[in-house]
Amino acid sequence: GQQLNQSPQSMFIQEGEDVSMNCTSSSIFNTWLWYKQEPGEGPVLLIALYKAGELTSNGRLTAQFGITRKDSFLNISASIPSDVGIYFCAGHGNQFYFGTGTSLTVIP
């Protein structure tokens, strides 16, 4: 099935730094989702976006639904060690498609 292009593939950052990752698709979506997965766990929903251009925040996390409906980004401000994990984007049209994941490591 289709996979979304997600970048970067991995990030190693210092605690306190801001993080930005994005996802692009060749198809348009009606919904963009961002998930975080920690070792031994399933993906947990962070933010859901339902409208082109929508900008939504959840604490230190901010995500936007691209105006073309083919892309989305997730920003994390002032990173902390517990932000470590793999972040997945997902788009929903007729079914759900997942990004390839961004592995985030935060160095204290």
Added chain:
Amino acid sequence: SAVISQKPSRDICQRGTSLTIQCQVDSQVTMMFWYRQQPGQSLTLIATANQGSEATYESGFVIDKFPISRPNLTFSTLTVSNMSPEDSSIYLCSVGLSGANVLTFGAGSRLTVL
């Protein structure tokens, strides 16, 4: 949101054997899915578990290898049959809540096939 319980959480299996994974949801849900996540990879949809009828499989997945049951709106099972080391993966149960285009996932079942 729904709470999903999956078991086993992990298992080590011998080549050629089969294992059944159970998924229990704390509320009735219409849409239930099974995903596979191979080591270091993203999520791949195996099939949609349909209540009262045969599951709908994605390309590359077949019923003989991954039989699925969905006897009611809160429970489903996925069997991984005749396992080989290539089946070593995390298998995730997921539900879609009606009216909301989001998926909620269980904690996953990590299978290692020797």
